[in-house]
Amino acid sequence: MVDRPTGIPEDAEIASTGGFNKFVGPLYRLKDLEDGAVKRFAFAAAQHHMNGSGSVHGGMLMTFMDTSMSRTSRLISDAKGTATVSLTCDFVAPAKLGDVIESRVRVTRRTRTIVFLSCELVCGERVLMVGSGVWKISGAEG
């Protein structure tokens, strides 16, 4: 058994298996909501995620959002790979040490080559960040 940070459910799967995600992680995948329409991920804010003002660093929040949305783009497209083309993040409220931060990702549209996604980061019901972005499905023509 892997020790879970406080607030991460026992049935959450590890979503950070290698590379930069593993370096900044662990990141977890939570159960879907709304019959799969909302994909969810989570991490617990640790000391190395913080900025000098006692809030979670914006770079870590954007990294978590990018990973959540990238993973969702692959889950829904059956593609071998997808790549972030564009991402816009609004920093709505700060997160603190020990907060369990959850992402909720929705698919706006999927074409043959492109996935449009939106995402909210929340701590409980408090919204921390909202984002929208465009992913390219690799291997698709055009």
Add this chain to the structure above:
Amino acid sequence: MSAIPAKLAGYRETKLIDPFENFVGPIYDIGEKLERRYAFVVDERHVNLRGVIHGGMLMTLADMTMGQAAWDACDHADVVTLNMQSQFIRGARQGEIVEVQPVLTRRTRSIIFLRGDFMVGEEIIFSCASLWKILGQD
């Protein structure tokens, strides 16, 4: 402090305060105030399983460098990121050096507009436009 890479002779290591920035850093800079140019060496910590820099690392680098410029633009008042728009144009691989010179688009009493094109050699790999709030200013 680590040694300055040979390709970045003349640069100094940027002083970082935030634990997350020290965790992913270092970064280097050359020049003074808003003329500062920043450089970052992609290493094995920063790449995904395909050996290409993670988008999150690029956005973190954008937040770090635009944040330094925002700080320089308001005489080191407290600033926070309000918004970051990012375009991922190409990949960068382990060992490559990513450079940016932030551009101050506008500074109002409470908001700073900054943008940057991130280069590997002569090619733009990533571009950002960001908004910063100067705390304590209405």
